[in-house]
Amino acid sequence: MSSGSHRGEARRVTRDVEPSVLGDLLERPPRATVAYVDGDEIDVLPVRARARADAYGFGVPPTFATDFENREVVLLIDDGAYWFELRGVSVRGPARRVEHAEPAEADALTWYAIEPRRVLAWDYGAIREG
Amino acid sequence: MPSPFDPEARAFLRQSMVAQVATRSANGRPFVTPLWFVTDGEALFIATGAESWTSRNVSRHPEMALLLSGERSGRTDRVLRLRGTATCHRGMPPWRVLLRIVRKYYLSPRALTVELRSIRKWPLRTLYHGQAKGGPGHLRVVPTMAVFLPRASASQARGR
Numbered sequence: 001m002s003s004g005s006h007r008g009e010a011r012r013v014t015r016d017v018e019p020s021v022l023g024d025l026l027e028r029p030p031r032a033t034v035a036y037v038d039g040d041e042i043d044v045l046p047v048r049a050r051a052r053a054d055a056y057g058f059g060v061p062p063t064f065a066t067d068f069e070n071r072e073v074v075l076l077i078d079d080g081a082y083w084f085e086l087r088g089v090s091v092r093g094p095a096r097r098v099e100h101a102e103p104a105e106a107d108a109l110t111w112y113a114i115e116p117r118r119v120l121a122w123d124y125g126a127i128r129e130g
Numbered sequence: 131m132p133s134p135f136d137p138e139a140r141a142f143l144r145q146s147m148v149a150q151v152a153t154r155s156a157n158g159r160p161f162v163t164p165l166w167f168v169t170d171g172e173a174l175f176i177a178t179g180a181e182s183w184t185s186r187n188v189s190r191h192p193e194m195a196l197l198l199s200g201e202r203s204g205r206t207d208r209v210l211r212l213r214g215t216a217t218c219h220r221g222m223p224p225w226r227v228l229l230r231i232v233r234k235y236y237l238s239p240r241a242l243t244v245e246l247r248s249i250r251k252w253p254l255r256t257l258y259h260g261q262a263k264g265g266p267g268h269l270r271v272v273p274t275m276a277v278f279l280p281r282a283s284a285s286q287a288r289g290r
Contacts (some may be wrong), residue, residue, distance in 0.1 A: 013258040032282075033197050035152035035162035042160060044152035044195040046209045048282035061282055074152075078164045081147035081201060082241045083255065084248040088164060109282060127254045 014130035019051075019089050019121040026051035026089065029077040034058055036073045038066065048109060049077050056091045056116060057098060059109030068095040068112050075114055080124075087123040091116050134212055134273030135172050142210045142278075143169055146198035147234075151176060153187035153194050153216075161187055167196075168230040173270050174212075175227045180220040180267030188216045188269055196271070199281075209281055214273035223268040 019026065032049035035042065045066070047058040058075050060066075073095045078088030095112040133139065152162040163184055166177045174196075178184050188194065198210040222228055235241055259266070 011257055013254050013261060015258065031148075031150070031164075031199055033150040033152075033162055035150075035160040035195075037154055037158060037160050040154075040158075042152050042154040042191070042193060042195050044150060044162060044197050044211065046197060046279055046281045059282055061280060063280075072159060074160050074162050076150055076162045076164065078148070078150070082235060082244040084244050084251065086148075086164065090163070124255075125248070125251075127251055127258060129254070 012130050013127060015122045015124045015127045016130070017087075017121050017123045017126055019054075019119055021126070022087060022089060022121055022123060025077060025079050025087060030079050031077070032058060033076045033078075034060075034068075034073050035076070036066070036068065036071055047075070049075060050111075051077065051089070054116070054119075055113065056119075057111055057113040058095075059111045061108070062110055064110075069097045071095055073112075073114060084125045084127075087125065088121070090120045091118075093117040134214070134276040136276075139210060139276045140169075142200045142203065143174075143198060145200040145203040146210070147201045148199070149174075149176065150197040151184055151194060152196070153184050154191040155183075155187050156190045166231065166235055167271075168227060168234055170224075170227050170230070173272050174214070175223050175231075176216075176269040176271060177223075177231060178267060178269060179262040179264060180218070181264030182262070182267070185218045185264075185267050185269065188218045192216050194271065207281055208278050211277050211279055212271075212273045213275040214271045216269045216271040218267060218269055220265065220267050222266055223270075227268075 029049040035044045050057045075091045080086040093115045098111040148164045149167045196212045
């Protein structure tokens with residue numbers, strides 16, 4: 001093993017960031033997805049995401065019949081196509097129906113809040129030795 | 131419902147850059163992550179580590195669901211959801227697939243711009259990939275079902 005590769009093994013490189021670093025992404029999520037298990041089947045839906053401070057939620061059109069109440073979901077908010085542009089936030093936790101969404105949103109979508117059990121955020125453009 | 135490889139679905143796949151790939155863990159919990167992909171015949175090849183969460187999940191539960199956004203289509207009102215069965219493979223994909231990945235994600239004009247702008251970070255990327263447990267891997271997905279879904283857009287949220 002060369003000294004170069006030895007040094008490489010000793011260095012730890014990360015793309016993980018604090019979610020707050022991705023404020024613009026969370027403010028206007030370009031892509032938002034919810035994954036969940038229905039019976040024995042994995043499923044995924046496009047959703048509208050909302051992230052304020054440490055609170056995460058998502059809205060689904062009423063045409064989607066799935067009730068997410070108390071269901072474990074993973075909300076993925078992500079952006080970018082090329083390596084150094086890829087960034088995102090993933091929030092895992094049970095979903096709770098939100099009865100009082102913001103007035104402008106209340107009529108068109110069914111909203112849920114996530115009780116976050118695990119939040120991960122990454123930004124490949126911010127890759128660095130951690 | 132379109133076939134996974136009817137002309138409309140194929141066109142949408144060509145216009146999509148990142149797939150949101152959902153899998154089920156060994157203990158039945160949901161998982162989703164954004165991954166690169168290319169098509170090859172009637173299969174999709176997805177780039178991921180040999181021992182990534184997605185690969186481990188697929189080893190136990192081969193069924194997966196994917197969302198594709200058609201980023202290059204200019205349309206933002208719908209997404210394509212695919213269901214399929216995946217197999218997990220260690221190492222790099224076949225050469226023809228690898229070349230498609232390189233052309234799509236590294237050699238397009240936009241990709242080259244991003245790459246050159248980040249040239250000082252290339253060594254860090256090499257180290258980052260080297261850290262991956264199990265080394266490189268890939269998934270081969272055979273889609274079995276496709277459906278276009280409306281995106282829950284801002285305009286929809288405003289009730290227009």
